[in-house]
Amino acid sequence: MLSSKLVGLIKFGVRNNIFRGFRAQPDFTKNRYQVERGFYNYLQEPHLRYFQDLLGYEERVLTNLSDLEKYNVDWFQQVRGSSAVVLKPKTTEEVSKIIVYCNQYKLALCTQGGNTGVASGAVPVFDEIILSMELMNEIIEIDENSGTVVCQAGVILEELDNALAGKGLMVPLDLGSKGSCQIGGNVATNAGGMRVMRYGNMHGNTLGLEVVKANGEVLDCLTSVRKDNSGLHLKNLFIGSEGTLGIITKVALQCSTRPKSQHVTFLGLQTFDKVLKTSKKAKHELGEILSAMEVMDSHTIKWGKEHTNLVSPLDDYPFYLLIETAGSNVEHDSIKMNEFLESALKGHYVLNGVVTGEPSKIQSIWAIRENLPQGFKDYGWCALYDLSLPVTEYFNIVDETRDYLKNHVEDVFGFGHLGDGNLHLQVLARKYDKWLADDLETFLTKRILDMRGSMSAEHGLGFLKRKYLPIVNDHPSYTLMTDLKKLLDPNRILNPYKVFP
Ligand SMILES: Cc1cc2nc3c(=O)[nH]c(=O)nc-3n(C[C@H](O)[C@H](O)[C@H](O)COP(=O)(O)OP(=O)(O)OC[C@H]3O[C@@H](n4cnc5c(N)ncnc54)[C@H](O)[C@@H]3O)c2cc1C
Structure with a gap:
């Protein structure tokens, strides 16, 4: 049996703190990206008084500049708005009243969950009112028999998962941002993450939603049943709509049974061809217990070792694979995993x-993989491309990008969710460079469209990638999307400048 010998090889993981130094705030989005403000009204005293009467004066209507700062800058520190107010409703009725008022006075709104989104959708572009969902954090019902949960949209993913753990259940979604992101944000971005190959994304796991429309009307699609074909599946419209079609206030999810046994193997490989062969072998041999498969190239791990506290249990190899199994029988799963590794x-x-x-x-x-985004973010300017493409092309595009950019950037990194064909291509430079950003995008868009892949596998379009909407969708589909936006939000008050160009 290999396990006891190999376990001994593991050095004790990534040291905890990879937060490095202080970074200056990014430029205001309106300056860096030269975008025009829409014809919205500016926030005035009477508006503020209305919100204060509705929510109270201090904790739920923030107007202090220092309080507003963290809500105005995104997690990746690529965009920065200048909102003068954050509203924190606790109930669906309060959300509805806020929207009715904003619609009446043509005040633009930006809904914010945990603000961990990496598509720049969760912070205002100009002075949009920030609607923070953080106080809508009640877990309403866990049904152990049917394995479902209903909660308010502001519940933090990890907290929901911890609450389910006691019942032998889990949220079928796992992201590096789980300690901050919210279920509503996960639905609004149709989040994917580490275990899509086993459990699917939020589209696959969301049973029902409660949504407040731009006119304040509440759509009650909050069913918890798994099968419901009585009419159009309206909830699906809002999954992945990034706050542009309605505000998600409650979510019903199907949960998975929490595994009793978990194993992870971390592998060093010579070529990407071997990565593909090993991945196929793992699918065949680990079968029903296979739960995640992540790939990283040598540039990524080397950079992590030099610039963060990453500690790898392996020496240097051109590629690394992280494979996880999750099952119900420790002995059975351990034998399977060890036999797989031995024969590999x-x-x-x-x-x-x-x-x-x-x-x-x-x-x-897992920390080796999960801490990468934080390490890159703390370095300088990084462009993150979240691509879906045939796995055979996976690292060709990383090499091509590296060749294309040659000495213009610090480096190009490839890592991602191999199990579902989602590559994170990260380009790292010391500072933002408009020429570089534009040129790189043109190059990548052409390559991805040629392959019929996707420019946004799981992060969404937000502000920075909204230009792709008419490029990557055919004209009739694009027109239908913009018609739906007009129908649901005729005054375009919901998250303007995002998704729709
Ligand atoms: C370290 C790290 C790792 C990550 N890993 C992954 C990953 O593996 N897979 C993945 O898919 N993503 C990943 N992400 C991105 C991010 O965590 C997800 O997109 C997440 O789903 C965003 O949730 P949030 O609550 O932070 O939403 P926010 O960032 O606050 O908002 C995201 C978008 O959703 C909208 N929104 C938020 N809440 C609501 C609501 N209640 N109603 C309507 N609209 C709403 C916002 O307006 C915005 O457009 C990662 C991020 C980080 C920082």
């Missing part, structure tokens, strides 16, 4: 590998 080593699929079933070591290995 013997068959020269992989050059080296470690495996573990110990929770703390599993966490350390």
Whole structure:
């Protein structure tokens, strides 16, 4: 059995703190990206008084500049708005009253969940009112028999998952941002994450929604049943709509049974061809217990070692694969995982590998992958492309981008959710450069369209990628999308400048 020897090889994970130094605030979005303000009204005293009468004066209507700062800048520090107020409703009725008022006075609104979105959708572009969902954080009902949960939209993903753990259930979604992102934000972005290959994305797991429309009307599509074909599936319109069609106030989710056994193997490989062969082998041999498969290239791990506190249990290899299994029988799953690794080593699929079933070591290995975004963000300007493409093309595009940009950037990195064909292509430069950003986008868009892939696999379009909407969709589809926007939000008060160009 390989496990005991290999477990010994694991150095104890990534040290916790990878937050490095202070970074200056980004420029205001309106300056950096030269965008025109829409014909919305400016916030005035009487408006503020209305909100204060509705929500109270201090904690739920923020107007202090220092309080507003964190709501005006996105997680990646690429965009910055200048909103003068954050509103924090607690109930659907309050959300409805706020929207009715904003619609009447043509005040633009930006709904914000945990503000972990990386498509620049969650912060205002100009002075839009920020509608923070953070106080709408009640878990309403967990039904252990049918394995479903109903909660308000502002519940934090990790907190919901912890509450479900006691009932032997889990949220079928896992993101590096789980400690801050909210279920409503996850639905609004149709989040994917590490385990899409096993459980699907939010489209697959959302059973029902309660949504407040731009005219204040509340749509009650909050069913918890798994099958419901009585009419059009209206809730689907709002999944992935990034706050542009309505405000999600409650969510019903199907949950998965929490696995009793978990194993992770971390592998070093020579070529991407070997990565593909090993991935196929894992699908065949680990079958029903396979739950995640992440890939990283040598540039990514090397950079992590040099610039963050990343500690890899393996020496340097051109590629790395992280494979996770989740099942119900520790002995069975451990035998399967160890046999897989043994035959992958013997068959020269992989050059080296470690495996573990110990929770703390599993966490350390996952931290290698999960802490990458924070490390890049803290360095300088990074452009993150969230691409869906045939896996055979996966690293060709990383090499091509590296060649194309040659000495213009610090480096180009490739890592991502191999299990579902989602590559995160990260380009790192010391500072923002408009020429570089524009040129790179033209190059990548052409390549991705040629492959019929997607320029946004799981992050959405937000503000920075809204230009893709008419490019990546055919004309009739694009027109239908803009018609739906006009129908649901005729005054365009909901998250303007996002998704729709
Ligand atoms: C370290 C890190 C790792 C990440 N890993 C992944 C990953 O693996 N997979 C993945 O898919 N994403 C990932 N993300 C991106 C992000 O966490 C997800 O997009 C997440 O779903 C956003 O949730 P949020 O609550 O933070 O939403 P926010 O960032 O606040 O908002 C995102 C968008 O949704 C809208 N919105 C938020 N709440 C509502 C609501 N209640 N009603 C209507 N609209 C709303 C906002 O207006 C905005 O357009 C990662 C981010 C970080 C920082």
